[in-house]
Amino acid sequence: MKAIAFYKYGNPDELKLVELKMPEPKATEILVRLHATAVNSGDIRLRKADPFAVRFMLGLFTPKIHVLGSVFSGTVVRVGSQVKQFKVGDNIFGSSDLKFGTYAQYKCFSEHESIAIKPENVSHQEAAAIPFGACTALYFLRKVNIVKGQKILIYGATGAVGTAAIQLARYYGAHVTAVCSKNNADLAYSLGADKVVDYKSEDWINSSEQFDIVYDTVNKFELSKIKKILKSDGTMILGAADLKVMLLSSISSVFSSVKVKFGMIKHNQSVMEFIGTLIKDGHLRPVIDKMYELEQMSEAHQYVELGHKKGNVVINIGD
Ligand SMILES: NC(=O)c1ccc[n+]([C@@H]2O[C@H](COP(=O)([O-])OP(=O)(O)OC[C@H]3O[C@@H](n4cnc5c(N)ncnc54)[C@H](OP(=O)(O)O)[C@@H]3O)[C@@H](O)[C@H]2O)c1
Numbered sequence: 001m002k003a004i005a006f007y008k009y010g011n012p013d014e015l016k017l018v019e020l021k022m023p024e025p026k027a028t029e030i031l032v033r034l035h036a037t038a039v040n041s042g043d044i045r046l047r048k049a050d051p052f053a054v055r056f057m058l059g060l061f062t063p064k065i066h067v068l069g070s071v072f073s074g075t076v077v078r079v080g081s082q083v084k085q086f087k088v089g090d091n092i093f094g095s096s097d098l099k100f101g102t103y104a105q106y107k108c109f110s111e112h113e114s115i116a117i118k119p120e121n122v123s124h125q126e127a128a129a130i131p132f133g134a135c136t137a138l139y140f141l142r143k144v145n146i147v148k149g150q151k152i153l154i155y156g157a158t159g160a161v162g163t164a165a166i167q168l169a170r171y172y173g174a175h176v177t178a179v180c181s182k183n184n185a186d187l188a189y190s191l192g193a194d195k196v197v198d199y200k201s202e203d204w205i206n207s208s209e210q211f212d213i214v215y216d217t218v219n220k221f222e223l224s225k226i227k228k229i230l231k232s233d234g235t236m237i238l239g240a241a242d243l244k245v246m247l248l249s250s251i252s253s254v255f256s257s258v259k260v261k262f263g264m265i266k267h268n269q270s271v272m273e274f275i276g277t278l279i280k281d282g283h284l285r286p287v288i289d290k291m292y293e294l295e296q297m298s299e300a301h302q303y304v305e306l307g308h309k310k311g312n313v314v315i316n317i318g319d
Helices: 041-048 054-058 124-128 131-143 160-171 182-190 223-229 243-254 269-280 294-305
Strands: 002-005 016-019 029-039 071-079 091-095 106-110 115-117 151-155 175-180 195-198 211-216 230-238 259-261 288-293 312-316
Touching (some): 002 294, 016 294, 029 124, 029 294, 041 054, 041 294, 071 106, 071 124, 091 124, 091 131, 115 269, 124 288, 124 312, 131 211, 131 230, 131 269, 151 160, 175 182, 182 195, 223 230, 223 243, 230 243, 288 294
Parallel strands (some): 151 175, 151 211, 175 195, 211 230
Antiparallel strands (some): 029 106
16 A cells, blocks of 8 residues: 655655555454545654654654554445444544554554544545544633633634634634634634634734633743733633643642643544534534645645644545
């Protein structure tokens, strides 16, 4: 099978088109023909081993996992003898989480992983654009128990996580203020934002408006500014916080009634099933910025690394 593999940490040219052995499903596994995957912001960090901590997960000197990619949409082509939930021909989508391996034509999954039946109202390419942002945003919005009528500000509102966060916050009935660049205002409104603010203009920080929840999806919003616009008993979600931001925000929360949430999200199958229902019912739609072929993976990485994609960058793997 064709796959994109890397054997050294580094620039996008380290991603090579290779021929690998077909994976064999175990008794409890399904073999999936992947039709699409996506390049996410996290993939860039893994490829570059930046931050250094990536090396503790993938390999200290060289990567021990060679095929990256964590989201997919595809068709079940074989099932192990003990598989109960899926059958050959099922169209499924989801996340391989920290097992990676979706930059490839085929991959085996345990039937209990973070996978679900793909809703029929989206294509494989559209379905692959959803799990990364939706699983992340849903994890954090559930963690803060978002409820109807709350005011949420989403910073970095037009990336993969931000575009999902706008739609999910609206689904839960919150009043959404989206912060993004001026060029992306229409996109944010089209996803359901009630108000859109340009992050390059500073004036809005000085307004008297206060929020129940401030969700910084991209780790670009200074803590002092978040505190300024957060209600005294509000919650900040620091979805992309680095160690320094985690430490500083934790310390400052000890001295105030503000709550802070950060950390690695957890994937599971019921979350993917719920996301499938939201797509089917029209509450969540894919946002695709660009689409590349598997052979163009290094080009896709170059684009995502610029840090300004709108929603998602999808990789078509074919039939
Ligand atoms: N905690 C977890 O377990 C977890 C899980 C998944 C992801 N994450 C993290 O979540 C983060 C967001 O991921 P993503 O895929 O959504 O990122 P992304 O798609 O690459 O984000 C791009 C967006 O960020 C905006 N942006 C860039 N610079 C900005 C700035 N200075 N101020 C405000 N917005 C700015 C861009 O808007 P413009 O083009 O308009 O500038 C663009 O829409 C990543 O750091 C990722 O590692 C964490």
